[in-house]
Amino acid sequence: MGKTLFDKVWDAHVVDTIENGPQILYIDKHLIHEVTSPQAFNELEERGISVFRPNQIVATADHNTPTLNQNQPVKDALSRQQLEQLSKNCKKNDITLYELGHKYNGIVHVMAPELGVTQPGLTMVCGDSHTSTHGAFGAIAFGIGTSQVAQVFASQCLLLTKPKSLRVSVNGKLKKGVLPKDVILYIISKLGTNSGTGYFCEYAGNVFEEMSMEGRMTVCNMSIEMGARGGMIAPDETTFNYVEGREFAPKGKDFDAKVAYWKTLPTDDDAVFDKEYTFDAEDIEPMVTYGTNPGMGIKISETIPKDDNPSFKKSLAYMDFEAGESLINKPINYVFIGSCTNSRIEDFRVAAEFIKGKQKAKNVTAWLVPGSKQVEAQIVDEGLKTIFDAAGFELRQPGCSACLAMNDDKIPQNEYCVSTSNRNFEGRQGQGSRTILASPLVAAATAVEGKIVDITKHLN
Amino acid sequence: MPSFWEGVCYNRKMGKEHPALVGIIATFVDIYNMEKFTTLKSKAIPLDIENVDTDQIIPARFLKATDRKGFGDNLFRDWRYNKDGSVNPDFVLNDARYSGKILVAGDNFGCGSSREHAAWAITDFGFKVVVSSFFADIFKGNALNNGLLPVQVSKAFLSDLQSCIVSHPETELIVDLENQTISVKDADLSEDFEIDAYKKTCMINGYDDIDYLLSKKEKIEAFENAASN
Numbered sequence: 214m215g216k217t218l219f220d221k222v223w224d225a226h227v228v229d230t231i232e233n234g235p236q237i238l239y240i241d242k243h244l245i246h247e248v249t250s251p252q253a254f255n256e257l258e259e260r261g262i263s264v265f266r267p268n269q270i271v272a273t274a275d276h277n278t279p280t281l282n283q284n285q286p287v288k289d290a291l292s293r294q295q296l297e298q299l300s301k302n303c304k305k306n307d308i309t310l311y312e313l314g315h316k317y318n319g320i321v322h323v324m325a326p327e328l329g330v331t332q333p334g335l336t337m338v339c340g341d342s343h344t345s346t347h348g349a350f351g352a353i354a355f356g357i358g359t360s361q362v363a364q365v366f367a368s369q370c371l372l373l374t375k376p377k378s379l380r381v382s383v384n385g386k387l388k389k390g391v392l393p394k395d396v397i398l399y400i401i402s403k404l405g406t407n408s409g410t411g412y413f414c415e416y417a418g419n420v421f422e423e424m425s426m427e428g429r430m431t432v433c434n435m436s437i438e439m440g441a442r443g444g445m446i447a448p449d450e451t452t453f454n455y456v457e458g459r460e461f462a463p464k465g466k467d468f469d470a471k472v473a474y475w476k477t478l479p480t481d482d483d484a485v486f487d488k489e490y491t492f493d494a495e496d497i498e499p500m501v502t503y504g505t506n507p508g509m510g511i512k513i514s515e516t517i518p519k520d521d522n523p524s525f526k527k528s529l530a531y532m533d534f535e536a537g538e539s540l541i542n543k544p545i546n547y548v549f550i551g552s553c554t555n556s557r558i559e560d561f562r563v564a565a566e567f568i569k570g571k572q573k574a575k576n577v578t579a580w581l582v583p584g585s586k587q588v589e590a591q592i593v594d595e596g597l598k599t600i601f602d603a604a605g606f607e608l609r610q611p612g613c614s615a616c617l618a619m620n621d622d623k624i625p626q627n628e629y630c631v632s633t634s635n636r637n638f639e640g641r642q643g644q645g646s647r648t649i650l651a652s653p654l655v656a657a658a659t660a661v662e663g664k665i666v667d668i669t670k671h672l673n
Numbered sequence: 674m675p676s677f678w679e680g681v682c683y684n685r686k687m688g689k690e691h692p693a694l695v696g697i698i699a700t701f702v703d704i705y706n707m708e709k710f711t712t713l714k715s716k717a718i719p720l721d722i723e724n725v726d727t728d729q730i731i732p733a734r735f736l737k738a739t740d741r742k743g744f745g746d747n748l749f750r751d752w753r754y755n756k757d758g759s760v761n762p763d764f765v766l767n768d769a770r771y772s773g774k775i776l777v778a779g780d781n782f783g784c785g786s787s788r789e790h791a792a793w794a795i796t797d798f799g800f801k802v803v804v805s806s807f808f809a810d811i812f813k814g815n816a817l818n819n820g821l822l823p824v825q826v827s828k829a830f831l832s833d834l835q836s837c838i839v840s841h842p843e844t845e846l847i848v849d850l851e852n853q854t855i856s857v858k859d860a861d862l863s864e865d866f867e868i869d870a871y872k873k874t875c876m877i878n879g880y881d882d883i884d885y886l887l888s889k890k891e892k893i894e895a896f897e898n899a900a901s902n
């Protein structure tokens with residue numbers, strides 16, 4: 214029987230197998246950030262264990278950083294302490310850190326691919342569930358808890374049971390205005406938030422083959438939102454072209470040798486998945502969520518479904534929405550374009566193209582938060598900043614920002630925010646805030662109109 | 674802390690099931706990083722809400738600490754307290770009728786972020802077991818790595834359990850890890866649960882994965898050498 218992409222990468226990293234137990238999986242790259250690493254460093258220190266392979270670790274500061282005045286000392290004492298702790302830990306253990314203000318700083322899942330740290334065929338982990346993003350390159354990448362961060366520090370390995378395999382195929386032609394974000398929100402709305410639990414997901418079909426790397430990252434990013442530990446897309450020319458020439462990518466002959474290997478990775482024709490789903494691209498439309506988990510999504514033109522489940526009702530009550538109502542024309546005061554789901558250059562290009570020549574609605578506060586310093590620089594270089602400034606949008610400095618609202622970028626209580634991030638949990642963007650997940654195009658249109666509009670009508 | 678001899682007994686008894694562990698027991702017999710878990714008899718707190726995500730368990734604004742302690746104070750913060758900081762009397766954790774070391778949650782518990790702070794908050798509050806009909810992967814792993822036992826039961830059993838506790842808050846549950854059963858004391862309500870055999874061994878004995886991985890350093894280095902050639 215043939216092997217899947219996942220099998221090939223996994224099997225190449227098994228160090229040992231415990232009889233009737235888990236396997237020891239070797240981890241090639243370990244990404245860390247300030248929030249989920251300090252306790253792991255402490256644990257190592259308490260137990261007198263040193264970091265085993267510091268040069269396979271890359272660190273950034275992103276979750277708890279301000280998006281204004283990054284050149285000044287961080288005001289919040291606890292946040293500052295957490296950042297200082299990261300710097301200290303990295304220095305002490307010889308770990309490369311791109312700290313706040315560094316030209317390579319950014320959200321871990323944006324900066325690592327940009328630097329060529331992310332490559333096909335690797336195993337990658339980070340103490341962050343959206344590590345699934347890196348699967349867009351055909352890597353096995355997944356989020357881990359802090360105890361596991363300590364394990365990787367100590368041994369560059371993890372004890373894991375091989376997950377089951379799942380394939381989601383989408384074929385056909387996407388309609389105008391349907392972005393990668395809509396594709397993944399659509400899939401999650403159909404499959405639910407725990408359909409992927411216990412599985413690693415491969416996305417296949419011409420829709421993903423035709424996507425840019427940025428689009429593929431958006432899709433793989435939200436694999437965790439359907440419960441899957443990770444998502445993967447087979448590496449191809451698009452992948453190789455993206456990786457080539459980046460800072461940490463292999464160069465010259467090494468690169469050619471790698472490409473030859475990467476070409477052997479795609480799933481064999483006769484490989485069998487434990488579970489398969491297939492969707493038609495034509496059925497997908499721009500999506501919005503109406504509830505408090507990412508599976509509660511509808512096409513923007515649809516109405517909120519009816520359901521008597523108490524948790525469903527609790528969720529609608531939190532959002533102050535009624536079953537059966539449409540979201541079109543709902544006034545919105547906050548728009549956030551950012552997060553590791555949608556803060557890459559392509560996302561800002563899409564937004565700028567729509568915004569160009571228009572004005573932000575008066576009632577709206579619109580935050581644009583690039584995923585990295587490099588994206589920020591590109592926004593300026595490509596002239597997008599001029600468009601955003603003219604339209605009244607606020608371009609901030611890179612970081613996770615209002616995606617999780619650990620810093621000051623919080624959506625006020627009871628306010629709706631149309632957000633390009635990945636989670637619409639209660640209070641995720643600030644206590645009492647109400648999140649509507651959408652694509653950067655829908656977010657940009659919302660900011661211009663001051664309310665949710667049927668974007669498909671605007672495009673035709 | 675078990676004595677050396679207990680360790681050796683364990684070694685003999687469990688060695689059959691886990692030959693790979695036999696060799697390391699003697700080496701690591703003195704390293705017990707987690708509390709041991711065998712059987713727990715306790716009252717329970719019913720949290721009958723589905724899809725409880727990690728942002729509800731511990732909101733992001735409380736993740737600024739750099740150690741593992743104290744997160745229990747902010748467990749379910751935005752449900753436990755009103756916006757003005759006063760106690761929300763309607764939330765089950767504030768209901769004096771309920772207490773105990775077992776949290777009986779709704780379906781699909783722990784989805785969302787990888788933050789281990791969620792498991793730390795639950796254990797720090799005093800829970801040793803969480804019961805649900807479905808757990809998110811990362812949460813389950815984090816719980817097990819912190820000596821918090823996730824017990825996955827059928828939806829029907831979960832609903833029976835909820836009703837039982839709500840109608841009789843003094844109800845005691847018995848969670849027997851060795852035999853993998855959860856039952857209601859003095860009632861005919863019991864169910865078996867699954868747990869990875871390796872993780873079960875770790876829980877019962879208080880071992881953690883680092884001990885095991887460190888014992889495999891040679892193999893890991895051999896793997897690295899082979900991979901670089």
Ligand code: SF4
Nearest residue numbers: 343552553613616617
């Ligand atoms: S942007 Fe949001 S989802 Fe992504 S790493 Fe940061 S906090 Fe997590």
